[in-house]
Amino acid sequence: MSGDDRRELVLAAATRAFSRGGYAGTSTDAVAKEAGVSQPYVVRIFGTKLALFLEVLERSCDRIREAFEAVLAEAPFDPDDDDDWSRLGLAYTELLRDRDLLMVMMHGFSAGDVDEIARCSRQGMSRIFATVRATGCPDERAQEFIAQGMLLNVMLSMRATEHLDEDADLAALTTCAFGDALPFVLSPIS
Amino acid sequence: MSGDDRRELVLAAATRAFSRGGYAGTSTDAVAKEAGVSQPYVVRIFGTKLALFLEVLERSCDRIREAFEAVLAEAPFDPDDDDDWSRLGLAYTELLRDRDLLMVMMHGFSAGDVDEIARCSRQGMSRIFATVRATGCPDERAQEFIAQGMLLNVMLSMRATEHLDEDADLAALTTCAFGDALPFVLSPIS
């Protein structure tokens, strides 16, 4: 297999592995096993575990931004039209069906004590916000949209949608937060 | 020193230590050093590292809930009065000046793959939501409030407030998200 192909394969495996344990909780050997290659090879491709995690995190942020850009490109967006915001929100919940993407994002956002990870997270968030902002909406509206997204992240990360029957308050918060998109996130793709 | 006093001291030290590295990224030895005791003693007090983290996380969630309860108890709360919601929001940002509390919460919310941590997170979130709900406001309003809080968590965790000059988009999101409370969070207490 070509180096580039193998690289992509390992990156995909690393996304799955890091989504489970986060940066600190995932060994390069776990990534290697997930990818079906030897551990030293993983290290050699990316130099260090940190460099690998940063690339995984950056790609995850890119995927979200690109999904928003796709929605905004496919049809005119009216910031005053709630239906348009619904479309954008649904695109996000569709993305969140990929739990690996979601969890990598959460782990990245939480690892603020590792400077490079924090910087990568800020850059990712900045670009996503800039994309939403580009609709021409007021900053407050874009900020509300992002905040809503962060709540969805947290709820999925703590597996709220998988334990709706155990806690009435949490179930109320979950159904309220996801709204019409609840059926989507109940059927994850990973 | 009495066992209970020492226990509290180690719990406080563990909060500081876990706030930096999270569950997986913090060793019991790091906690021990922070507390000024031996590593085996830390393990013996709490049984396992996981039990220690769960206690730290639960206390963090409790502190937030209690802060909300205090605000709601000190004066009548009118869910239709924006000033009352401002008071509640300010109480939260005041809490977030304690970065250890914030980071422990973030790490807990992200560690969804460890069942016990996810369960503890759900319980914490549930109780906080229930407290906000108890104001008699519509679920949607309580949910918006929580979502706003999650965004503040993420922004602080990725150190957005410490790098306002590096990125105009992120600075806009930050000032918009924190609003009047921005001066507060710019002067953390830990």
Place this chain on the structure above:
DNA sequence: TTGACATGTTATCAGTCGATAACTAACGTC
């Protein structure tokens, strides 16, 4: 044919990890 380069591997290492066992010192009390 040979030699450079790319794609991998196995072997190994020094350090770290959570946990257990065994020991020590102080204190209260009968």
Place this chain on the structure above:
DNA sequence: GACGTTAGTTATCGACTGATAACATGTCAA
């Protein structure tokens, strides 16, 4: 003053970690 309890320690262990070095294999050009 012997004894149980509490509060702590040092010593040690087997497992794991990220990284490096050395080696193997295959491909393609001169």
